[in-house]
Amino acid sequence: MIKRLTIFLGAAAIATTFMAASSSTARAQLGLPRSCVGCDMRGNDLHGRDLREVAWVGVDLNGVNLRNANLSGAKLAGVNFRDADLRGADLRDAKLAGCDLRGAKLDGAQLGGIKLAGANLSGGFLNGLPDFQARALLANCAGCNLRNVDLHGKNLQDIRVAGSNFSDSNLSGANLRGSSLMADNLSGVNLQNADLGGAALCGHETNWNDGKYTIGTRIFCTNLRGADLRGADLRGSLLCDPAGGSGSDAERNCVPLDAATLRDVAHANLTGAKGP
Secondary structure, three states: HHHHHHHHHHHHHHHHEEEEEEEEHHHHHOOOOEEEEEEEEOOOEEOOOEEEOOOEEEOEEOOOOOOOEOOOOEEOOOEEEOEEOOOOOOOOOOOOOOOOOOEOOOOOOOOOOOEOOOOOOOOOOOOOOOOOHHHHOOOOEOOOOOOOOOOOEEEEOOOEOOEEEEEEEOOOOOOOOOEEOOOOOOOOOEEOOOOOHHHHHHEEEEEEEOOOEEEEEEEEEEEEOOOOOOEEEEOOOOOOHHHOOOOOOOHHHHEEEOOOHHHOOOOOOOOOEEEO
């Protein structure tokens, strides 16, 4: 009896130590917590699960099956969705900050109202998305990593991707009318025949500080250095007050953008471009 009790207590101690060392994994396996920090959910099958309004930070969902899962209204920070299967998943009104979505399968996912900040969307996985999904994904995407994406010919009208990095991407023939692209990095981007009419490409910053002194107002623009703008339509492109956020041009307090500003501040080569 004593021997059995000793063995039991020893096993319990080992189990306690293991659980303390991997509490996040244990919580994940016990029932998908509403709130979780650092949970490792790799290897779980979460397809069709109800994950509405979960608040997860640093959760690892690398390669996880989330097909048809309901993540509407979820608040997700630093979550790893790399190579995850999100086909048919409901991500409406979800907020994703600093999440890695590279290689995620998003076919048929519901993306209306999704908001991304600092998300990694780089690489080729966006290529196959239909226009309406690509547009929904980028409707509110601040500071996102969109390097080397291929979105040529897609209708991306009115997207809001201010401060995002599109360097070395292909946006040739894309419809970017009315989009907010202020302070984006479009260096080396193929923008041949793209429609940038009414797009906000520059902004003005009041009380600008150079690190030592408050100097006043300055104009800042999307970086177009090395971008191929042949055939691109820049007529009606705008310099807007960034404080206005999204909304109509009047609400954003915009003024027409001139070619000199694009050349001098955005470093654009306007050879072959239309307007402004």
